[in-house]
Amino acid sequence: MAGDEAAIRARFGLGWPGFRLDVDLALPGRGVIALFGHSGSGKTTLLRCLAGLERAADGYLAVRGELWQDEAQRLFVPTHRRPLGYVFQEASLFAHLTVRRNLEFGLKRVPAASRRIPLDQAIALLGIEPLLDRMPGRLSGGERQRVAIARALATSPRLLLMDEPLAALDVKRKQEILPYLERLHAELDIPVVYVSHAPEEVARLADHVVLLADGRALAVGPIGEVMARLDLPFAHDEDAFVVIDARVAAHDEAYALTRLEFAGLPLWITGLDMPLASRVRARVLARDVSLALTERHDSSILNVLPARVVSLDEADPGRTLVRLDVAGTALLARITRRSAAQLGIVPGRDVYAQVKGVALLR
Numbered sequence: 001m002a003g004d005e006a007a008i009r010a011r012f013g014l015g016w017p018g019f020r021l022d023v024d025l026a027l028p029g030r031g032v033i034a035l036f037g038h039s040g041s042g043k044t045t046l047l048r049c050l051a052g053l054e055r056a057a058d059g060y061l062a063v064r065g066e067l068w069q070d071e072a073q074r075l076f077v078p079t080h081r082r083p084l085g086y087v088f089q090e091a092s093l094f095a096h097l098t099v100r101r102n103l104e105f106g107l108k109r110v111p112a113a114s115r116r117i118p119l120d121q122a123i124a125l126l127g128i129e130p131l132l133d134r135m136p137g138r139l140s141g142g143e144r145q146r147v148a149i150a151r152a153l154a155t156s157p158r159l160l161l162m163d164e165p166l167a168a169l170d171v172k173r174k175q176e177i178l179p180y181l182e183r184l185h186a187e188l189d190i191p192v193v194y195v196s197h198a199p200e201e202v203a204r205l206a207d208h209v210v211l212l213a214d215g216r217a218l219a220v221g222p223i224g225e226v227m228a229r230l231d232l233p234f235a236h237d238e239d240a241f242v243v244i245d246a247r248v249a250a251h252d253e254a255y256a257l258t259r260l261e262f263a264g265l266p267l268w269i270t271g272l273d274m275p276l277a278s279r280v281r282a283r284v285l286a287r288d289v290s291l292a293l294t295e296r297h298d299s300s301i302l303n304v305l306p307a308r309v310v311s312l313d314e315a316d317p318g319r320t321l322v323r324l325d326v327a328g329t330a331l332l333a334r335i336t337r338r339s340a341a342q343l344g345i346v347p348g349r350d351v352y353a354q355v356k357g358v359a360l361l362r
């Protein structure tokens with residue numbers, strides 16, 4: 001991705017006693033990039049470097065062809081001159097201004113010529129029309145956060161930074177706001193760097209993941225890849241899963257099923273009320289995948305996919321975690337160690353993955 005005008009290049013090294021951030025990242029210039037990692041791993045520090053709120057002595061940052069920092073030539077665009085939106089855990093709205101005035105206030109520093117996202121569009125995207133005349137004190141936490149996101153968007157940022165925007169909300173409010181975030185993703189061409197430590201959120205929203213540990217990027221890559229890496233903690237979670245991006249290929253009305261398709265393969269799921277060709281993201285849990293050596297059709301399992309064993313992890317004495325390649329898409333299977341031995345599961349072996357459950361993420 002180096003040299004790619006459409007990408008984000010970020011290199012920062014800075015720290016204080018007890019912590020050092022040291023990253024050199026090549027990221028896609030579109031979609032949602034999740035910064036994931038334990039508390040104290042450096043997520044907020046990295047976000048602040050991207051925003052120009054921290055200045056790394058040897059830092060470099062180019063966002064889709066625009067240079068925001070290059071210390072080699074002593075270039076550093078200050079935060080207020082960077083076209084970026086920053087959404088925090090708690091929305092900071094002016095309490096004495098209505099929602100509408102808050103939105104207009106946010107626009108003040110943006111010259112009319114650089115407003116690519118009309119205020120009306122931002123309002124519509126976040127569904128906040130009914131709130132425009134309210135005072136912030138009369139909004140729920142989720143509503144406030146939607147206003148804060150609309151305010152950030154209306155400034156037409158070239159980069160949107162979100163620091164755990166849902167962390168302060170309860171589960172119900174989170175569920176309410178996620179569809180709006182998904183809409184941003186589908187309808188706007190702005191890269192979003194999204195800090196989270198909730199795997200479900202990351203799985204729903206992210207296209208790309210940066211896993212941080214002790215200030216370093218332990219893994220960087222497309223979500224489907226990173227979640228399935230056996231050398232990373234995700235795959236070892238009790239609820240480990242992979243995400244599969246697919247499209248709606250057909251509906252079987254008689255049996256109330258929908259056939260999704262990914263990499264030319266079918267994936268049946270409980271009937272969806274979605275038009276053909278819609279893009280969806282599905283989740284398959286490692287524990288819902290079993291393996292067979294032949295393509296059996298004498299079981300109740302609907303989804304049987306040809307797969308190749310890529311690698312195994314036997315850290316757990318009773319169970320084997322198997323990473324599979326299904327026509328270029330990664331899948332995880334968790335089976336007993338005894339089954340793995342009896343079936344002769346070794347890297348390179350062709351098998352059939354029996355998928356017991358597929359859930360829709362978005």
Ligand SMILES: Nc1ncnc2c1ncn2[C@@H]1O[C@H](COP(=O)(O)OP(=O)(O)OP(=O)(O)O)[C@@H](O)[C@H]1O
Nearest residue numbers: 016018019037038039040041042043044045046197
């Ligand atoms: N300005 C600062 N001065 C000194 N130490 C700091 C400063 N900012 C952050 N730290 C420390 O640096 C480390 C990384 O902090 P950071 O906020 O980036 O982590 P994080 O991954 O965002 O954590 P969390 O998920 O808890 O928000 C932590 O140990 C934190 O206490």
